[in-house]
Amino acid sequence: MGRPQKDLVLDGSAERLFAYWLRDLRGSAGLTLEQLARRTGYGRTTVSDAMRGKTHPTRPVTLAIVGACGGDVRRWGEYWAQVRRALDPHCPDGPAAVTPPPWDGPADRAAGVHAEQCPADCARTEPHGWYTESVSTLLRLDTPTPEALERRIVVATCDGLARIPVGVSVPRRAGDTTPDHGLEISAVRGGRLADGGPQYESYFERFLILPVPLRAGTRHVYELRLRIPPAQPMAPHFVHVPLTRSEHFRLRVRFDRAKPPRAVWRLTGVPTAVIYQRNPGTPALSPDEHGLVEVEFTAMKVGYGYGLSWLEAGSAA
Numbered sequence: 302m303g304r305p306q307k308d309l310v311l312d313g314s315a316e317r318l319f320a321y322w323l324r325d326l327r328g329s330a331g332l333t334l335e336q337l338a339r340r341t342g343y344g345r346t347t348v349s350d351a352m353r354g355k356t357h358p359t360r361p362v363t364l365a366i367v368g369a370c371g372g373d374v375r376r377w378g379e380y381w382a383q384v385r386r387a388l389d390p391h392c393p394d395g396p397a398a399v400t401p402p403p404w405d406g407p408a409d410r411a412a413g414v415h416a417e418q419c420p421a422d423c424a425r426t427e428p429h430g431w432y433t434e435s436v437s438t439l440l441r442l443d444t445p446t447p448e449a450l451e452r453r454i455v456v457a458t459c460d461g462l463a464r465i466p467v468g469v470s471v472p473r474r475a476g477d478t479t480p481d482h483g484l485e486i487s488a489v490r491g492g493r494l495a496d497g498g499p500q501y502e503s504y505f506e507r508f509l510i511l512p513v514p515l516r517a518g519t520r521h522v523y524e525l526r527l528r529i530p531p532a533q534p535m536a537p538h539f540v541h542v543p544l545t546r547s548e549h550f551r552l553r554v555r556f557d558r559a560k561p562p563r564a565v566w567r568l569t570g571v572p573t574a575v576i577y578q579r580n581p582g583t584p585a586l587s588p589d590e591h592g593l594v595e596v597e598f599t600a601m602k603v604g605y606g607y608g609l610s611w612l613e614a615g616s617a618a
Contacts, residue, residue, distance in 0.1 A: 309321055309324065309352075309353075309354055311542055311544075311573050311604050314354075314572070314604075315383075315384045315387040315388065315399050316354055316355075316356065316357045316384060316388065317354035317604075318399075318401055318603065318604040319354070319357065319380070319381075319384050319401070320351070320352045320353060320354030321354070321544065321604075322380075322401055322402045323351060323352045323358075323363070323366060323367075324352045325402075326366070326367065326370045326372050326402075327352065327366070327370055329370070330369075330370035330371055330372075332369070332370060334348060334349050337366060337369055337370070340369035341362075341365040341366055341368075341369045342365065343362060343365060347362060348362070348366060351363065351366060357381075357384055357385060357388060360378070360381055360382075363377060363378075363381050364377065364378060364381075376402075380399070380400070380401065380402070383399045383400065384399055387399050401603055401604070402545075430457060430458055430459035430462040431455045431456060431457050431458055431459075431462055431465060431515075431545075432455065432456055432458060432545060432546035432547070432548070433453060433454070433455050433543070433545065433546065433547040433548065434454040434455065434456050434520065434548055434549065435453070435454045435548060435549040435550070435551070436451065436452070436453050436541055436547065436549070436550045436551070437451070437452045437453075437550075437551045438450070438451045438452075438539070438541075438550075438551070438552050438553070439451075439553045439555065440539050440552070440553070440554045440555065441555050442535075442554060442555060442556050442557055443555050443556065443557040443558065443592060445531070446528060446529050446530065446531050446532075446533075447528070447529045447535045448526065448527065448528040448529070449526070449527040449528075449539070450489070450524065450525075450526055450527075451524065451525045451526075451527065452522065452523075452524045453522070453523055453524075453525075454520055454521070454522050455520070455521050455523075456518070456519070456520050456521075457515035457516060457517050457518065457519045457521065458517055458518075459517055460514075460515075460516050460517050461514045461515075461516075462511065462514060462515040463510070463511055463514040463515075464495075464508045464509060464510050464511060465492075465508070465509045465511070465523075466497075466506055466507075466508055466509075467486070467494070467506065467507045467508065467509050467525065468504065468505070468506040468544075469484060469486065469504070469505050469506075469527060470503055470504050470505075470542075471483075471484045471503055471504075471505065471529070471535075471536075472503050472536045472577075473503060473536065474534040474535060474536045474537070475536075477533075477534050479532075479533065479534075481530070481533070482502055482503065482533065483505075483530050483533065484505045484527060484528070484529065484530075485526075485527070485528040485529075485530060486505065486507055486525060486526070486527055486528075487525065487526045487528075488509065488523065488524070488525060489524035489525060489526055490522070490523060490524045491509070491511075491512070491521060491522055491523025491524060492509040492510050492511045492512060492523050493509070493510050494507045494508070494509060494510070495507060495508045495510050496508075509523060536577075537562075537610060537611050537612065537613050538568070538576055538577075538608065538609065538610035538611070539552065539554060539608050539609055540568055540576055540606040540607060540608030540609075540610075541598075541601075541606070541607050541608055542573075542604065542605065542606050542607075543601050543602070543603050543604070543605075543607075544603060544604070545603065546603070547601050547603075548599065548601075549597070549598070549599050550597065550598045550599075550601065550607055550608075551595070551596075551597045551598075552595070552596050552597075552607075552608050552609060553593060553594070553595045554593070554594050554595075554609055554611075555591070555592055555593050556588050556592040556593075556594070556611075557592065558588075558591070558592040560613075560614040560615075561588055561592065561614060562588070562611040562612055562613055562614060563611075563612040563613070563614060564580070564585055564611060564612040565585065565586045565587065565588065565594050565609055565610075565611045565612075566580075566581050566582075566583045566584065566585055566586070566609065566610050566611070567583055567584045567585075567586055567596055567609060568581060568583055568606055568607060568608050568609060568610055569583065569598065569607060570601065570602055570605040570606070570607060571583070571605060571606050572605060572606070573606060575606070576606050576610060578610075579612070580612070581610060586609070594609060596608070596609060
């Protein structure tokens with residue numbers, strides 16, 4: 302068995318997001334890199350490089366991978382061309398003109414009906430079948446170990462939606478050299494969690510198995526509890542990076558009033574590199590008398606970060 306690919310960190314670039322979805326397509330097909338290489342006729346290194354996100358793969362390689370994984374070759378061909386144009390420094394729209402998967406059409410909101418849906422004979426294989434209407438997260442930093450309670454509302458766009466991938470990235474805090482790194486994820490309501498999906502040192506994915514399959518247009522509410530293991534330090538930020546359509550995000554962070562942060566910054570549509578900056582240079586906020594900072598976001602772009610970062614008490618500026 303070959304070595305697994307390294308974790309892919311989204312940085313807001315069109316080519317990195319393209320690689321993410323290409324990896325996801327391979328994952329949904331259940332193919333190893335060796336199997337994919339045999340099916341496409343390209344070498345293992347070629348297909349692996351196509352999903353590294355360092356360069357934009359050629360069109361023939363891309364379509365060979367998509368075809369081998371049972372994806373929509375036509376739509377992927379259009380997506381490939383959009384990314385190619387976005388990489389042109391003279392392109393006026395840049396990444397904003399790119400429409401990544403899943404390719405569900407715009408919803409018809411007349412009379413509150415969600416008309417966005419797949420055809421009855423849908424046979425698509427890439428991750429699809431829902432979009433996120435809202436995410437509401439309360440992050441507690443005034444507890445013995447950081448924990449977050451997250452409430453999500455999703456809308457099914459394909460009949461028979463039975464599970465939803467739940468992926469969480471937990472990067473190491475700078476200077477953290479502890480051997481173990483983990484995250485405790487539990488479902489509070491709206492389904493049960495099952496193992497599945499890619500697992501890396503700092504990325505954890507589960508599948509939320511829904512109580513009953515959903516019909517297109519159905520709204521579903523589920524809640525998760527995320528908890529950092531005891532004694533494990535947390536990186537000083539919390540962001541939502543939409544990988545599919547996500548309409549609204551509300552984040553509340555409750556800091557320890559005995560050890561308030563030196564600074565808090567709002568992050569609105571920033572690439573991953575900015576999230577990790579010690580001072581991102583974005584608007585600064587202050588906790589209220591209860592140690593709470595609250596932000597909300599709409600019209601979010603796929604692949605960019607929305608949330609808060611902070612400078613912890615005792616940290617150097």
